[in-house]
Amino acid sequence: MESSAAIYRLSALAQPGRLAVFRLLVRAGPEGIPAGEIAAAVGLAPNTLSAQLTILVQAGLLSSAREGRVIRYAARPDALSELIVYLMEDCCGGRPEICAPVQEAAARAACCPPAKSRARRPLRA
Amino acid sequence: MESSAAIYRLSALAQPGRLAVFRLLVRAGPEGIPAGEIAAAVGLAPNTLSAQLTILVQAGLLSSAREGRVIRYAARPDALSELIVYLMEDCCGGRPEICAPVQEAAARAACCPPAKSRARRPLRA
């Protein structure tokens, strides 16, 4: 992931309204939520929310799809993966004890059993 | 983790200079780097860097320790864990296939073999 893309995603998330929207949509899953319902849920004016949604979409964090009169927004899990990987890059540099807790925390947060234990090769060191 | 703390950390990272500093210190490990060397590495004026370091410290992302005339700054891995966990919270809601890729990506990014395979209980569904 490129540095500038990471900045866009981080600053998109670094605002109370947008973070609330993103977390709401992460919880909502792939079906997403129409803009109007999002506005009601997070307590933002429709036009204000529209501006924030635009920023989240441009950052790649959300996808949008029109369904008749409503537009559904959904979180893009890949965008989150990429950002996390970028932030953790080279985080141990040969000292596994440093980033192992980070890894474990991420695994726990994922709140589901590991898909299948695939071969894990240490990239460095 | 509290929402406001997450906002502080995200906006601390959402700026090119600060993100460069944080990543540099993540790579540098627990020994950290003196402020002057950081300034030279990322190409910021000492006073500008000082302001950015203050923001990163206040967000809890860095620790600082004076050593004689220099002040060493180091990344706090726990702060990153907490932020990642917060962003991934409830990310699957009963649909493991959604966040499993995120979890695997995080595990790969950690670039070291899993510390020890401790019991992994699915938190939800």
Add this chain to the structure above:
DNA sequence: TCCATATTTCAACGAATGTCGAAATATAGC
């Protein structure tokens, strides 16, 4: 004590950001 080095603090400036009201656009149903 005096000086050099390392870092921070202060005040000020231009640029970017978030929110609001009003108007515009898009879709569905009659």
Add this chain to the structure above:
DNA sequence: GCTATATTTCGACATTCGTTGAAATATGGA
């Protein structure tokens, strides 16, 4: 075509943010 609903776009405003130059503080050594 007309009306109602859903959402976006536009223009303006106050606020916040990042950088700069100058001055201040802290530490170590002669």
